[in-house]
Amino acid sequence: MAGFSEAALKGLAELEARSPPPDVVTEPAYARPFRATDRLRPDVAAGGGLIRDEAGHARPHYWGHRERLRMRFLEGGHGPMPDYELLELLLFNAIAKIDVKPLAKRLLAAFGDLNGVIAASEHRIMQIEGADRWVYLQLRVVDAFAQRMAQARVLQREVLSSWDALIAYCRTCMAHRETEQFRVLFLDRKNTMIADEALGTGTVGHVPVYPREVAKRALELNASAVILVHNHPSGDPTPSREDITMTARVIGACEAIDVTVHDHVIIGKDAEVSFRESGLM
Numbered sequence: 001m002a003g004f005s006e007a008a009l010k011g012l013a014e015l016e017a018r019s020p021p022p023d024v025v026t027e028p029a030y031a032r033p034f035r036a037t038d039r040l041r042p043d044v045a046a047g048g049g050l051i052r053d054e055a056g057h058a059r060p061h062y063w064g065h066r067e068r069l070r071m072r073f074l075e076g077g078h079g080p081m082p083d084y085e086l087l088e089l090l091l092f093n094a095i096a097k098i099d100v101k102p103l104a105k106r107l108l109a110a111f112g113d114l115n116g117v118i119a120a121s122e123h124r125i126m127q128i129e130g131a132d133r134w135v136y137l138q139l140r141v142v143d144a145f146a147q148r149m150a151q152a153r154v155l156q157r158e159v160l161s162s163w164d165a166l167i168a169y170c171r172t173c174m175a176h177r178e179t180e181q182f183r184v185l186f187l188d189r190k191n192t193m194i195a196d197e198a199l200g201t202g203t204v205g206h207v208p209v210y211p212r213e214v215a216k217r218a219l220e221l222n223a224s225a226v227i228l229v230h231n232h233p234s235g236d237p238t239p240s241r242e243d244i245t246m247t248a249r250v251i252g253a254c255e256a257i258d259v260t261v262h263d264h265v266i267i268g269k270d271a272e273v274s275f276r277e278s279g280l281m
Contacts, residue, residue: 197217
């Protein structure tokens, strides 16, 4: 006998039940959350367009670029590579398949150099065409590694005898920040750093500092001395009148609990100023 089986007829009935009437206009139940773009536009892909091999097959001009760049890095190190190529290697982890060289160059153009790119805020990064939160994540991971590596050279060590390493650590953490940050390095009786904490974050030109909070935290950590550090996003580390006044107030609060303020260091982009060396305390 010819014809449909009972199971097949049941399947057809179920399909008909799920199908909309022929006169009904339907639309997708799920709309893609991203905007489709032409990844081979000249202003998106450096150089742009397609190239053809000897057989006439077309392919994106950057085909194989990622693997070539990785091998150059592994075989020759980072020394001969320009900043944008190092940034490309990092962006490979955030963005798949497309040419990220234009984005790397846009980031460097916007923030000046690798230091500026790594230190940029999420808001500023997201303003760059082609950047997203995955790009920002990769930059934050690199920043965290840099700070941890620099911190390892000073944490649990006598900092006054390794001052250059301490300054290098502070510069890594603060020199390229876009807003002011006030940090306190807490030391024990042997001047070994037992903690480094940011006790205030402010705007481009101001950070609120509360001397009683510095003193309170020193008591909680059983610290015997502190070093004050803050940055000037303008790049000029020259102390302001407010910086000098604030330092005197912190010194007074710490003296009341028998905690010594060894120094106050202001970090600029290319230099730093020590209050003690400058005779300001």
